[in-house]
Amino acid sequence: MSPPLRRAPPPLDFDAIERRERDARRSSWSALGVCALISLFWLAPFYYLAVTVFKTTEEYTRSDPFAPPRSLAPIVDNAITAWNEATMAFGMANSAFYGAVGAGLAVVFAAMAAFGLTRLDYRGKNFLFMIVFSGTIFPFQMYLIPLFFMYGRLGILNTHVGMLLFYTAICIPFPTLVLKNFMSALSREIDEAARMEGAGEFTVFARIVLPNAIGPMTATFLLQFTWIWNDLLFSTVLGNRAEVRSIMNSLQVFQGSYASTGPNVVLTAALIASLPSIALFFLLRRHFMDGLKVSGL
Amino acid sequence: MRETDESLLARIDLRAVERRERARRRRQRRIALVFLAPALILVVGVLLVPVAINVYLSFMNWRKFTGIDQFAGLANYADLGASPYFYDALANTAIWVAASLLCPILIGLALALLFRGVRFEETFKNIVFLPRILAPTAVAVLWYYVYAPHGMLNRVAGFVTGRTIDVGWLYDQATVTPAIIVTFVWQTVGLVMVLLLLGLNAIPKDPIEAARIDGATPWDAFRHIVFPLLTPTLLVVTILCVLAGFTVFDLLWVMGAGYPGLRTLSLAIFMYFEAFQKGGWSFGSATAVVIGLVVLSVTWLQAWLQHRVERTLK
Numbered sequence: 001m002s003p004p005l006r007r008a009p010p011p012l013d014f015d016a017i018e019r020r021e022r023d024a025r026r027s028s029w030s031a032l033g034v035c036a037l038i039s040l041f042w043l044a045p046f047y048y049l050a051v052t053v054f055k056t057t058e059e060y061t062r063s064d065p066f067a068p069p070r071s072l073a074p075i076v077d078n079a080i081t082a083w084n085e086a087t088m089a090f091g092m093a094n095s096a097f098y099g100a101v102g103a104g105l106a107v108v109f110a111a112m113a114a115f116g117l118t119r120l121d122y123r124g125k126n127f128l129f130m131i132v133f134s135g136t137i138f139p140f141q142m143y144l145i146p147l148f149f150m151y152g153r154l155g156i157l158n159t160h161v162g163m164l165l166f167y168t169a170i171c172i173p174f175p176t177l178v179l180k181n182f183m184s185a186l187s188r189e190i191d192e193a194a195r196m197e198g199a200g201e202f203t204v205f206a207r208i209v210l211p212n213a214i215g216p217m218t219a220t221f222l223l224q225f226t227w228i229w230n231d232l233l234f235s236t237v238l239g240n241r242a243e244v245r246s247i248m249n250s251l252q253v254f255q256g257s258y259a260s261t262g263p264n265v266v267l268t269a270a271l272i273a274s275l276p277s278i279a280l281f282f283l284l285r286r287h288f289m290d291g292l293k294v295s296g297l
Numbered sequence: 298m299r300e301t302d303e304s305l306l307a308r309i310d311l312r313a314v315e316r317r318e319r320a321r322r323r324r325q326r327r328i329a330l331v332f333l334a335p336a337l338i339l340v341v342g343v344l345l346v347p348v349a350i351n352v353y354l355s356f357m358n359w360r361k362f363t364g365i366d367q368f369a370g371l372a373n374y375a376d377l378g379a380s381p382y383f384y385d386a387l388a389n390t391a392i393w394v395a396a397s398l399l400c401p402i403l404i405g406l407a408l409a410l411l412f413r414g415v416r417f418e419e420t421f422k423n424i425v426f427l428p429r430i431l432a433p434t435a436v437a438v439l440w441y442y443v444y445a446p447h448g449m450l451n452r453v454a455g456f457v458t459g460r461t462i463d464v465g466w467l468y469d470q471a472t473v474t475p476a477i478i479v480t481f482v483w484q485t486v487g488l489v490m491v492l493l494l495l496g497l498n499a500i501p502k503d504p505i506e507a508a509r510i511d512g513a514t515p516w517d518a519f520r521h522i523v524f525p526l527l528t529p530t531l532l533v534v535t536i537l538c539v540l541a542g543f544t545v546f547d548l549l550w551v552m553g554a555g556y557p558g559l560r561t562l563s564l565a566i567f568m569y570f571e572a573f574q575k576g577g578w579s580f581g582s583a584t585a586v587v588i589g590l591v592v593l594s595v596t597w598l599q600a601w602l603q604h605r606v607e608r609t610l611k
């Protein structure tokens with residue numbers, strides 16, 4: 001069945017094969033070395049952070065920054081000092097509140113909007129979508145001054161309500177885009193069946209579409225939560241009071257205050273401030289990678 | 298049988314059907330508006346109305362105590378053009394955009410190509426991605442102490458050279474910008490690399506191998522096969538980097554607080570100072586409008602380029 005061989009294969013040059021394999025192996029070893037060096041550069045600041053938070057201020061100033069700490073105990077004092085001096089209790093609670101409630105509301109509102117944009121028949125959908133999505137195209141600098149004055153006029157400057165209002169609004173457009181794309185790909189037959197059975201639109205939304213969209217909703221919620229947790233700019237402008245400050249604002253104020261505390265304490269504060277987003281990342285890596293894919297491309 | 302069908306059809310009132318259909322759509326639009334209401338109200342009220350007010354403010358005179366005074370035309374923009382700090386901010390921002398465009402993409406691409414197929418590939422990728430999970434403010438604080446006169450970098454340099462080195466990396470106008478850019482690259486390259494790897498992995502291997510068998514060098518294969526297919530991804534990453542570099546705030550705000558030679562004065566920081574520290578609200582609004590115009594044109598350029606690239610790929 002198979003076609004006959006026209007030519008005998010050339011005799012194998014074993015020396016050449018061995019030479020090529022040796023070259024490949026050597027280049028893979030050198031590539032590995034280069035990769036290791038690069039990782040070293042990336043890890044060095046983390047190592048510096050890790051050893052510094054276990055040192056007392058006195059130990060930090062006298063020892064080499066790379067020297068391992070003498071004992072692990074000082075981190076307790078560092079954490080207590082940082083927690084008190086940087087008013088981190090407020091910062092952590094505020095940011096958790098803004099992140100959880102703000103991003104949560106935003107994703108629910110975005111899911112409702114996406115439902116209204118994909119599962120119903122009427123004209124002018126595109127226009128309504130453009131209005132919501134236009135919330136992503138302006139740079140943040142264009143919101144600052146008017147919001148500052150509007151908030152002042154409404155009496156919500158430097159309040160939790162004002163901060164939550166802004167964070168919710170800014171986190172709506174992007175999840176709307178993602179959930180709209182997701183919901184328009186979902187089959188509409190089940191909706192129609194439920195409507196035939198007499199279900200109202202709200203039931204269709206809450207009982208059929210929402211449970212199906214939990215995956216992308218979680219992914220976008222995590223992205224938006226992290227954004228709110230990491231935000232410094234808007235807390236600086238709209239919520240600059242110790243009781244209202246976000247955690248990043250607390251950290252920046254603490255670092256910039258030229259307090260008598262040493263780098264070991266400030267870096268402990270930076271580590272504590274980062275812990276929630278680090279924990280979330282490792283707990284929910286898969287969702288983060290999903291979020292990355294939807295946000296990047 | 299046929300006849301009954303036709304007589305049935307004849308009896309259907311087409312206009313009534315159309316009317317019912319229209320009523321159904323109207324009802325659906327009403328329901329849709331209820332579903333869209335929270336999103337629309339928040340986006341319009343908290344985001345779009347402020348943008349409009351910002352544009353309005355930039356054309357008005359602002360007096361202390363009395364507030365908005367009268368129409369000023371382009372006077373605020375003229376003041377902006379006359380302010381020497383504005384040009385400093387513009388030049389610094391241009392440097393930032395160029396650096397935050399070139400460095401992360403070139404390094405990200407190099408790392409993506411280097412890590413592919415190497416042993417412990419996943420570990421290396423995770424290590425480079427790791428800084429991404431820290432908040433920019435925390436990164437800025439960490440690197441502030443890396444660069445401090447008695448910080449990590451000087452100690453390492455001193456250890457290597459055997460001399461005492463106490464350069465204030467963030468307080469010298471020659472070193473402050475490169476120093477902060479290194480921090481920026483350290484944090485952003487992981488994301489750029491992951492996005493580029495997603496693009497690279499979507500490229501089929503067969504044409505590359507075919508070209509290699511036909512005698513193409515790896516560089517030829519990259520330039521003529523990989524690069525054109527990677528263009529859409531590169532475009533997205535480019536725009537992400539440009540916008541990130543253009544509006545960077547956290548890193549400069551924390552690390553550049555010494556303002557050596559005004560090198561850390563970007564447009565975003567300039568706007569913050571003029572408005573919130575000096576009370577030049579109209580002036581600040583005009584700066585924000587300039588920032589907005591640049592960002593919108595970059596976004597528009599991206600949409601246009603993407604459209605063209607997609608058409609040529611098809």
